[in-house]
Amino acid sequence: MSVIEGSVDVDVQVRAAYNQWTQFDSFPQFMGGVERVDKPQATLSHWVTRFGGVTREFDAKVVEQRPDEQVSWRSLEEPYHMGFVLFEPLGDTACRVTYRVEFTPQGLVERAGDAFGVVRRQVHSSLRGFKEYIEGQGRETGAWRGTINGGHVQPHAKPEPRPVPHWPTG
Template sequence: MSVIEGAVDVDVPVRTAYNQWTQFECFPQFMSGVRRVDRPRSSMTHWVTGFGGVSREFDAEITEQRPDDRVEWRTVGTPRLTGSVRFRSLGDTRCRVTLRIGFTPRGAAERAADALGLVRRQVRADLRRFKEYIEGQGRETGQWRGTISGGQVEPDSDRPPPHVPNWPTG
């Protein structure tokens, strides 16, 4: 399994960066390999990706989610991916976003892309684009402040506040 890590310091409060990251449907706006993300349930996402001419669809379960701290996930079935994103405050108006992805390359093209560092470069570029995206807006497009532990949404954390746009249904 290959592991890719990257971090970026963002000039917004940790709450703003975290809130934006929970808006998975916006990922195609700053992640070059992501075509679409749907969130049919609070703890499940459906992804459509493309990299190097190869398209994939898969589901990912959110296994841990703690507001302003972290989101962790793993795919259901193939491809085999795990990941986490952590948020650390660097003061009132700045934070660090650290992304860690583990994956098993499938096929010769994916193994070559991994060996050449192409996947690592894409992940780091996506982090830089996230920084530009959220700093350019200056605020999040929505939020989901629920807590997930062991893939289970904790009681009452799935109830949306009345002001949250784009609330996931299901």
């Protein structure tokens, strides 16, 4: 399993960055390799991706979500991956978006892409794309503020405060 982690500082309020991140259908506009994302249920999304000429479709489940703090997911089938994105305020008008993705490359093209750092650069580029997208918009294009604990939805529940770990920028 490979791990990619890092962070990006974004010049919008933490609420705007978090709200935009919950709009999965906007991901193809800033996330390289993502062709389409559908969200048929609050905790379930269907992804169509293209990497190295290989198109893949998979479902992913949000397993934890706390407004303005965290979104965690895991795929339900190959290609297996999981991860989280954390949102940390940096004053009133900026925030840090920290991410960690764990994945198992499938097939020769993906294993080679991972070995040569192509996947890592793609993920880092996608987060920089998110920064440019939300800063360029100046505000979020939508929001979903529900809380998910272990896959169970609790709409608009107040999140419990937790310390937020910080990884160095990669």
